[in-house]
Amino acid sequence: MSFEKKVQRLEEIVRALESRDLxxxxxxxxxxxxxxxxxxxxxxxxxxxxAVQVLRERTDGILEATDLRA
Amino acid sequence: MPDGSEVLALFxxxxxxxxxxxxxxxxRRPAQQLAEPGLSPESAISVATLTLAxxxxxxxxxxxxxxxxxxxxxxxxxxxxxxxxxxxxNAQIRCVMWATDARRMLAAPDEGMTITALGKLTVxxxxxxxxxxxxxxxxxxxxxxxxxxxxxxxxxxxxxxFAIERKRPLPMLPACIxxxxxxxxxxxxxxxxxxxxxxxxxxxxxxxxxxQGDGAAGSLVAALHRVxxxxxxxxxxxxxxxxxxxxxxxxxxxxxxxxxxxxxxxVIAAIGHEVDVTxxxxxxxxxxxxxxxxxxxxxPQLSELLRHVKRLGNDLRDAAxxxxxxxxxxxxxxxxxxARAASHPLERRRLLIEGMAGRLHALSPLATxxxxxxxxxxxxxxxxxxxxxxxPGDQVVARLQDGMIHARVERKESLDEEISQ
Numbered sequence: 001m002s003f004e005k006k007v008q009r010l011e012e013i014v015r016a017l018e019s020r021d022l023x024x025x026x027x028x029x030x031x032x033x034x035x036x037x038x039x040x041x042x043x044x045x046x047x048x049x050x051a052v053q054v055l056r057e058r059t060d061g062i063l064e065a066t067d068l069r070a
Numbered sequence: 071m072p073d074g075s076e077v078l079a080l081f082x083x084x085x086x087x088x089x090x091x092x093x094x095x096x097x098r099r100p101a102q103q104l105a106e107p108g109l110s111p112e113s114a115i116s117v118a119t120l121t122l123a124x125x126x127x128x129x130x131x132x133x134x135x136x137x138x139x140x141x142x143x144x145x146x147x148x149x150x151x152x153x154x155x156x157x158x159x160n161a162q163i164r165c166v167m168w169a170t171d172a173r174r175m176l177a178a179p180d181e182g183m184t185i186t187a188l189g190k191l192t193v194x195x196x197x198x199x200x201x202x203x204x205x206x207x208x209x210x211x212x213x214x215x216x217x218x219x220x221x222x223x224x225x226x227x228x229x230x231x232f233a234i235e236r237k238r239p240l241p242m243l244p245a246c247i248x249x250x251x252x253x254x255x256x257x258x259x260x261x262x263x264x265x266x267x268x269x270x271x272x273x274x275x276x277x278x279x280x281x282q283g284d285g286a287a288g289s290l291v292a293a294l295h296r297v298x299x300x301x302x303x304x305x306x307x308x309x310x311x312x313x314x315x316x317x318x319x320x321x322x323x324x325x326x327x328x329x330x331x332x333x334x335x336x337v338i339a340a341i342g343h344e345v346d347v348t349x350x351x352x353x354x355x356x357x358x359x360x361x362x363x364x365x366x367x368x369x370p371q372l373s374e375l376l377r378h379v380k381r382l383g384n385d386l387r388d389a390a391x392x393x394x395x396x397x398x399x400x401x402x403x404x405x406x407x408x409a410r411a412a413s414h415p416l417e418r419r420r421l422l423i424e425g426m427a428g429r430l431h432a433l434s435p436l437a438t439x440x441x442x443x444x445x446x447x448x449x450x451x452x453x454x455x456x457x458x459x460x461x462p463g464d465q466v467v468a469r470l471q472d473g474m475i476h477a478r479v480e481r482k483e484s485l486d487e488e489i490s491q
Contacts, residue, residue, distance in 0.1 A: 038386060063299060
């Protein structure tokens with residue numbers, strides 16, 4: 001799931017939990033799913049700084065991304 | 071480069087004398103004497119010799135010249151050659167532009183268009199006509215550029231390539247941005263520094279392409295295809311810094327526009343300055359005024375995303391808390407003591423509430439809420455989520471923070487019955 005989808009799902013879950021007509025079981029389930037989305041989304045935002053690379057085609061036709069000279 | 075009068079002088083004095091007999095020449099040399107070719111009836115030359123000799127003389131004597139005139143009667147040969155006449159008020163000359171030269175032009179000139187053309191003077195022997203072999207055409211004003219632009223524009227617009235409905239939204243957080251540009255250009259530097267500043271976790275991959283000059287169009291198409299085939303980019307920035315109209319022209323090439331429009335992920339075009347609008351700009355999902363603006367559109371501000379996710383985490387916790395509180399209130403209304411036996415149906419609800427509260431524990435600073443929750447399971451480990459799942463006499467297991475409690479179901483009551491009592 002993309003970051004965007006996770007955030008969207010999280011927003012849906014919050015909206016659903018904010019509504020009162022929800023069974024406790026459903027609420028718990030949603031809450032757990034929300035926690036998972038939250039953890040995943042946070043993890044994506046705390047990834048390491050990414051490199052600048054160049055996409056080249058090798059002579060055998062395989063594409064590879066290698067770091068750009070500094 | 072000789073001017074007109076010198077050309078005529080050459081023609082009169084040296085050149086033609088060799089090929090074309092004149093009355094005074096004939097007078098000087100007796101006819102019966104075997105003379106040089108063409109100087110006597112006996113040594114008469116063929117028409118072909120005459121015209122070809124004339125051609126050689128003219129071609130040898132006159133450097134290519136820039137000529138201005140009006141285009142009349144242009145015909146395009148199926149092999150790509152152009153035939154037309156250049157004329158002004160009092161004169162005209164037949165012109166030919168061979169396919170190899172014509173191909174390099176943006177478009178054929180229109181009827182009546184005034185052009186400035188670089189041509190080499192020659193003779194078309196088949197007709198004995200003076201002819202200008204055109205090497206290049208510069209449209210006066212921007213006629214040809216506009217014409218070429220409009221031709222491709224019209225064609226691609228008819229295919230719906232520029233339609234609003236084709237525009238795709240940009241992803242909120244691209245894991246990878248591909249940049250199709252020259253690795254030597256300023257555009258790349260601008261894009262990299264903006265993306266680094268806004269969202270350092272986003273990977274930048276450059277697909278190098280020549281962005282101007284011969285072969286730029288092919289190079290851009292190849293780079294776009296490389297990115298598409300690689301398949302790991304979430305956004306493509308296609309761009310280059312400012313330049314002349316000629317410099318930016320590859321971005322109006324039909325092949326490049328089609329390749330940009332056919333990318334599997336959204337394309338942001340940033341070509342030249344704000345005032346320059348190329349067909350790639352029109353075909354892209356987003357048009358940015360400059361490469362820096364393209365980078366700002368592509369890369370989110372990481373700090374804002376972090377804030378947003380944190381806010382959602384707080385909202386989630388608050389909403390869950392509210393659910394727990396309202397469930398507790400309902401329990402309190404029912405007047406149930408949490409100290410009752412685990413077999414009591416209201417206890418099951420309490421367990422659920424405390425289970426939820428326990429999960430909230432994962433979200434600091436609400437650790438206190440997680441205290442004392444447990445989950446009720448059947449002896450095979452499946453959670454008991456409804457009273458229908460157990461019958462009196464069944465063995466159940468309650469899991470708590472520090473261990474398990476094995477118990478037996480004594481009696482069941484529905485919550486609704488209890489509350490309505």
